[in-house]
Amino acid sequence: xxxxxxxxxxxxxxxxxxxxxxxxxxxxKVDDLEFSLPEEPDGLPILTAVLCGNAALARRxxxxxxxxxxxxxRVFVPVERPGPARIDMSEVKHIGPxxxxxxxRHELEVATLDRWLARNVLAHLPGSGIDAxxxxxxx
Amino acid sequence: MKRVFEIALGILTAIGGFxxxxxxVAGSQVGSRFGMNLAWATLLxxxxxxxxxxxxxxxxxxxxxxxxxxxxxxxGPRFGLANLLASLVITxxxxxxxxxxxxxxxELATSINYLLWVPVVAFLVWVVVWKLNFEVMENAFGLxxxxxxxxxxxxxxxxxxxxxxxxxxxxxAKPGTESVASYFxxxxxLFGAGxxxxxxxxxxxxxxxxxxxxxxxxxxxxNVFIGFPLGAAVTLSLMLGASLVLGPRQIxxxxxxxxxxxxxxxxxxxxxxxxxxxxxACTFGAALETTLAxxxxxxxxxGWQWGKFVAPKDDARFHLSLILTLVAAAAVxxxxxxxxxxxxxxxxxSAAALPLTYFPVLVVANDPEYMGxxxxxxxxxxxxxxxxxxxxxxxxxxxxxxxxxxAGG
Amino acid sequence: MRLSDxxxxxxxDQHGRNWGQVHDVYLVQDGPVSATAAAFRIHGLIAxxxxxxxxxxxxxxxxxxxxxxxxxxWVLKALVRRLQRRAVYVPWTDVVEVGDHQVIVRxxxxxxxxxxxxxxxxx
Amino acid sequence: xxxxxxSDLLLIExxxxxxxxxxYVSVASSQAEDSASGAASTFRSIQPPDHRSExxxxxxxxxxxxxxxxxxxTRIAGRRGDHDALVSTRxxxxxxxxxxxxxxxxxx
Numbered sequence: 001x002x003x004x005x006x007x008x009x010x011x012x013x014x015x016x017x018x019x020x021x022x023x024x025x026x027x028x029k030v031d032d033l034e035f036s037l038p039e040e041p042d043g044l045p046i047l048t049a050v051l052c053g054n055a056a057l058a059r060r061x062x063x064x065x066x067x068x069x070x071x072x073x074r075v076f077v078p079v080e081r082p083g084p085a086r087i088d089m090s091e092v093k094h095i096g097p098x099x100x101x102x103x104x105r106h107e108l109e110v111a112t113l114d115r116w117l118a119r120n121v122l123a124h125l126p127g128s129g130i131d132a133x134x135x136x137x138x139x
Numbered sequence: 140m141k142r143v144f145e146i147a148l149g150i151l152t153a154i155g156g157f158x159x160x161x162x163x164v165a166g167s168q169v170g171s172r173f174g175m176n177l178a179w180a181t182l183l184x185x186x187x188x189x190x191x192x193x194x195x196x197x198x199x200x201x202x203x204x205x206x207x208x209x210x211x212x213x214x215g216p217r218f219g220l221a222n223l224l225a226s227l228v229i230t231x232x233x234x235x236x237x238x239x240x241x242x243x244x245x246e247l248a249t250s251i252n253y254l255l256w257v258p259v260v261a262f263l264v265w266v267v268v269w270k271l272n273f274e275v276m277e278n279a280f281g282l283x284x285x286x287x288x289x290x291x292x293x294x295x296x297x298x299x300x301x302x303x304x305x306x307x308x309x310x311x312a313k314p315g316t317e318s319v320a321s322y323f324x325x326x327x328x329l330f331g332a333g334x335x336x337x338x339x340x341x342x343x344x345x346x347x348x349x350x351x352x353x354x355x356x357x358x359x360x361x362n363v364f365i366g367f368p369l370g371a372a373v374t375l376s377l378m379l380g381a382s383l384v385l386g387p388r389q390i391x392x393x394x395x396x397x398x399x400x401x402x403x404x405x406x407x408x409x410x411x412x413x414x415x416x417x418x419x420a421c422t423f424g425a426a427l428e429t430t431l432a433x434x435x436x437x438x439x440x441x442g443w444q445w446g447k448f449v450a451p452k453d454d455a456r457f458h459l460s461l462i463l464t465l466v467a468a469a470a471v472x473x474x475x476x477x478x479x480x481x482x483x484x485x486x487x488x489s490a491a492a493l494p495l496t497y498f499p500v501l502v503v504a505n506d507p508e509y510m511g512x513x514x515x516x517x518x519x520x521x522x523x524x525x526x527x528x529x530x531x532x533x534x535x536x537x538x539x540x541x542x543x544x545x546a547g548g
Numbered sequence: 549m550r551l552s553d554x555x556x557x558x559x560x561d562q563h564g565r566n567w568g569q570v571h572d573v574y575l576v577q578d579g580p581v582s583a584t585a586a587a588f589r590i591h592g593l594i595a596x597x598x599x600x601x602x603x604x605x606x607x608x609x610x611x612x613x614x615x616x617x618x619x620x621x622w623v624l625k626a627l628v629r630r631l632q633r634r635a636v637y638v639p640w641t642d643v644v645e646v647g648d649h650q651v652i653v654r655x656x657x658x659x660x661x662x663x664x665x666x667x668x669x670x671x
Numbered sequence: 672x673x674x675x676x677x678s679d680l681l682l683i684e685x686x687x688x689x690x691x692x693x694x695y696v697s698v699a700s701s702q703a704e705d706s707a708s709g710a711a712s713t714f715r716s717i718q719p720p721d722h723r724s725e726x727x728x729x730x731x732x733x734x735x736x737x738x739x740x741x742x743x744x745t746r747i748a749g750r751r752g753d754h755d756a757l758v759s760t761r762x763x764x765x766x767x768x769x770x771x772x773x774x775x776x777x778x779x
Contacts, residue, residue, distance in 0.1 A: 008588065010551055010573040012605055016212040016219075018204075018442050029211070029442030033551035035590060044640050045549060046579045047588040052442070060216050060552050090584050097202060097509055105444070114443075118455035127270060128451040213603050250694035388677040393706050396699040400681060407690040415695075502604050506618040515621075524621045 008095065018098045019052060019087065027105035031056035034086060049086040050099065053110040056084035076112045085110035153366020154373060155280030156342075157188070158287060159425035160240035161233075161332030161486045162374040163418060164479055167398040168547075169325050170381030171390055173314055175307035178375055180326040183529075184333025185371040190526050191334070191497055192342050192363050194504045194519065199343035202509035206340040206496055207439035213499040222495045223440045227433060229492055230337050232485045234429040235468040238264065239478025240422035243395040244415055254473065261469040264426050268434075268461050269451065276447075279424035284369075286417030290376040293405040293414075297383045304379065324540040324547055327533055328483065331490030333371065337432035339496065344435050348446045380405070393479060433464040483546060491537035494530045501527060553646055559595040559638065561655040568596040570651060571635060571663075574610060593643075593651075594663045596635025604628055609663060610637060636660035672738055675707035676768040679745050683761045686754065693752045700749035700757075704742040711735045727778060734774060738767045 008014060014030050021027040032051040038044060055073055059066035070082040077085075087101055087108065094100040105111055123130040169177045195206060207226075211219035242256035267275050313322045380401030381392065390397060399418065403411040431447065437460045438445035444454040451458045472478065501523050504515045515523060551573060559567040571594040579587030594609065605618040606628040618625070638653055638660050645652040682699050685691050691699075714735060719725040741763040748756035 005586075006577040006588075007610075008575045008577075009609060010575055010590075011555060011602060012572055012609075014575075015551065015555075016216060016603070018208055026438075026442055026444050031216075035549045035551070037549055042641060044579075044589040044591060047575060047590075051550065054441075057216060057441075059550070060555075061220075089587065090582055097204065114455050117459055118452060122451050122455050122458060125269075125451075130452045130455075215603055247695050247698050248692075250697045384681070385678075388681055389673050390678045390681065391674040393674070394699070394702045396695065396702060397678060399695075400678075400685070400699075403690050403695075404681065404685050407688070408692060411691060411695060501621065502618060502624065505621065506605055508605070520621045524623060527621075 006095075014050075014095070014099070019050065020098050020100050021105040021108070022102055023104065024100075025105055027101070027108060028052035028085075028087075028110045029057070030099060032059060032084070047089055049088050050092065051084045051086050053085040054113075059084070073112075076116055077109060085112075150362075150366050150369060151282075151284030152277055152280040153362050154284035154287065154370045155282070155421050155424055156338070156428070157333070157367050157370020158283065158373050158421050159332075159335070160236050160422050160478070160482050161335060161489075162370075163240065163377065163395065163398045163422075164392070164482045165325070165328045165332040165486055166374045166377035167381040167385070168392040168483075169329055170378035171385035171392050171397075172317065173322065173325060174382040174386060175304050175375075175379060176311040176314060177322070177326055177329055178308045178378065179311055180329035181333060181371055181374050181378070184330045185367060187330070187334050187526055187529070188338065188367055189363055190519075190522055191339050191500070192367070194515070194523060195339050195343040195500050196346050196363065197513060198500055198504050198509065199346040201511065201513045202503070203347050204503070204509065205344045205347055205435065205439050205445075206500055207436045208442075209499045209503050210496060211440050213502055219440060223436055225492050225495060226336055226436055229335075229485060229488050230429055230433050230436070231464060231467055232471070232481060233335060233337060233489070234426060234433065234464060235471040235476065236478055236482040236485050237422050237426035237429055238465075238468055239472050239476075239481060240395065241419060241426055242472070243478055244418045244422060247396055247399070248415055248419075253478075254475075257469055257472045260423075260426070261465045264423075264430055265462065265465050267427055268430060269458070276424050276427045279420045279427070283417045283420030283424060286413050286420060287373045289406065289410050289413045289417065290373055290380060290402055293402040293410060294376045294379045294383070296405040297380065297401070299379060299383055318544070320540055321544045321547060323536065324487070324544045327490050327537050327540060328486050328547075329374075330533060331486035331488070331493075331537075333374070334493060335486070335489045336492060336496050337429050339500075340435060341428050341432050343500075344432075344439075344445070345447075348448065377401075395479060430461055430464050430468075434458075434461045480546075484541075487537050487541055487546075491534045494527065494534050497527065497530055549646060554593065554651065557646075558650040559593075559653055560650050561653050562644075563655070565655065567636060567638070567653070567655070567660065568598075568634075570595055571602045571632070572609070574637075590640050592637055592639040594635050595638055595651075595660075596632055596663070598631050600628070600631060602632070632663075635663040637663045672707050672710050672735060673768065673771060675703040675710070675742060676738060676764050676771070678703045679742060680761065680764055680768070682749075683745070683758055683764070687758050696749045696757070697752070700742075700746040704739070704746045707742050708739055711739055731774060734767070734771055738771065741767050 010033060014033060017030050018026050019028045019030060029052060030050050031053065033047060034049040034051055035045040036048045038046070055066055055069035058069050070084060073085070074082055085108070091102050092099060093102050106115070118130050122128045166181070198209070199205060207223065210222050214222060238257060238260050239253070241260045242253035245251070245256045245260070246253040313319060377398060381398070384401035384404050385392065385397060392398065395418070399411060399414050402414045434457050435445045438454070438457045443456050445457050449457055471481070503509055504523070505520065507514055554570045554573055556569050558569055561567065573590055574592045574594070575588040576591045577586050577588050579589040604624070606625045636659070642654050642656070643651060644654050679700060682691070682696060682703070686696055715732065719728045741760060744763060745757060745760045748760055
């Protein structure tokens, strides 16, 4: 991220905006934001990560649904504790009308379901160009 | 020379892009029942799509943001989702109607029942989107634009009383045999046929994919201001042909073959073949566009990759949504929903749903963060708001009129 | 804490007065500097009735100047501005607790400042 | 019903001038018959409120049956691609159409 001292309105300027990967390809949406609470009593909360994916989005509709989706996510992703997919703020390169990030989309946690569908569903159709046994996705 | 050819091809493509199953059905029906007394509704939809496509295209070219992306961002996830579902239901029904149109045209060409063609057509559409042979679509539209010119020649050959035609267009009156409610119901049907929501989101998404930039705005405007009016001219030819040939014989249009009948009567067998080719090409092209439009709207809401050139390995979710769209559309048709009836419903509901997608685009066109100095001028805002009010009126009136007239009666 | 824990939550002060819902949250990039850049920190929030139209960008806010606002159509702009005219700016230092159902704040004796009246007092 | 009869008459006119293809005629004539039988069965499902309308109803029922038969003849000729037979169903269709019109004029 460039210049310090920028001022933003979380909902107006960040929330629901598209996330573009290193190649400028749409990869996810800013479905929620994660803040860490300050340790000192009068400190301000710090923006630590962008949350994205169905589990994050669902929380804005219904908390219980979101909890289920967060649990379901662990079937596909080996994370210690349930939660939505996140992109750390250190990976955010630029905030404009869209959010530009440094990783490539296939490396993102949020792309897990996509990879799973590609390998387990679409790979079985002729001409998909997908190798069902490729190792680029977690087992 | 090459430049001229490109422009000509672009215009033919825009004609084909404007005309689809909605115009074929509604244009002929209205012509037969109301003569040219509802031509104003097509002209109004032409005005509407020009305003809307110009704004959406400009927003897309300058901000690189497609419609559904903006819908969610500006209306929030909840209202955005409701909006997405409404648009999806309508666009999905449109996919079914277009595939039905292709199947019915194939039936007219081969006399093999259209229900047998439905899975074949759905499969062909899938092959095109799956293997990304996207030129098929552009060529389909170019071909249909060229073939549908024959409807204009047919009208010329029928030698209408042009004075009377002009009178009906300029001083429209409700024919005595029709009720006020059905007059306005059909007005809304024609309006919706010209302005199906998918047309605009496809148009603006295309602008982003082809990396249109500010410098392409003149080309965009040429497409909008020349191609769409010619598409409307084709619709008016179908209407006039029906009013000259079918209307005097009290033939109600309930089948697709009747839309081709005036051309056949006027010009003969070869013209019939050409016009059926035109029907095939424009409905097939529209089936491709509407299928992709379903996938685009879902992908843009959730932030996935989308586009004509996205391969299955690039985004599995997007391709899976295309497959599910086609399966659902084929299932609707195979459950024996009449494609012509389906078209009638779809065009009226399209008109009702228009404000949902139009509103966020209008707002963003005024946002300097996206548009820089290319924000709407006061003139385009005045037109834009006038059009928004018109859309709201149409939207409120559409469903009650559908109930009162029992969908046209 | 997540942004969704704040947005559209009711804002209630120590006297039980309801200040409306959280419309938006104000971020300033003045936090600890990490490898890449300074972090954004929450400086305050906007509370008021009816969050309708917040994302349309019609309403001027601290740090969001007049020339950044969405320009028109003026009918819509006037409507949203009218709906949100009573919204207030709550500095984060006045936020006591972010609960499950409401955000508890400590209101100053004269109440909070209107959100669209100039710059926020810096913490 | 009128619409289907007139549609077939127009079709036959086009056929007699060689303006159509075999597949088109076959499909068009069978679709005309379909929409007519749809209309006829809707009519039959309506219960007449009194005796007078019951008489009317049976008269109209006969006419509709004649119309359906004529449309079926056209469809069969169209399906077989039999030009002469198709063109000769024109008179039949015209007569039924005329009777229907007369009935409508008489009973409003």
